[in-house]
Amino acid sequence: MTLLAAAVVCVSGPGSAETLSEPVTVSTPGSTFSPVPDTAKDARTEGIRLYQKQHYAEALPYLLDSEARKDPLVQTALGNLYSMGLGVPADPVKALDWYRKAAVQNNAVAQLYTAYSYEKGLGTARNDREALNWYNK
Numbered sequence: 001m002t003l004l005a006a007a008v009v010c011v012s013g014p015g016s017a018e019t020l021s022e023p024v025t026v027s028t029p030g031s032t033f034s035p036v037p038d039t040a041k042d043a044r045t046e047g048i049r050l051y052q053k054q055h056y057a058e059a060l061p062y063l064l065d066s067e068a069r070k071d072p073l074v075q076t077a078l079g080n081l082y083s084m085g086l087g088v089p090a091d092p093v094k095a096l097d098w099y100r101k102a103a104v105q106n107n108a109v110a111q112l113y114t115a116y117s118y119e120k121g122l123g124t125a126r127n128d129r130e131a132l133n134w135y136n137k
Contacts, residue, residue, distance in 0.1 A: 044068035051077045056087030075102035076110045083113070083122075096123030103134065111137045 047062030079098035102110030115134030
């Protein structure tokens with residue numbers, strides 16, 4: 001097992017303590033533990049966290065991470081950013097593209113926004129039949 005500690009307090013005697021500033025690695029033979037986080041999951045988590053705190057411009061690079069942007073919740077958030085111009089210039093074409101990506105993965109909110117975009121002609125030509133199709137999903 002391999003563990004990484006950011007700070008370790010060493011006690012060398014009664015009443016004395018010392019904090020090590022360097023990371024310490026502890027290994028056990030035959031272990032597959034890795035202290036390295038899953039960067040795609042971390043990008044998704046951080047992006048959604050920043051988005052929820054309304055730090056849209058800060059969230060954008062995390063949400064656009066190559067793996068994170070495959071997630072339907074991230075795709076819906078990106079659609080919202082482009083739809084309302086939150087941290088980016090408003091772009092209804094990009095908004096609909098992100099909503100559609102999430103909608104085909106059965107994200108109900110994205111399906112609703114995709115339907116609304118077709119109904120109102122936002123980012124595409126108005127298409128009542130396509131709107132109804134998405135509303136009925």
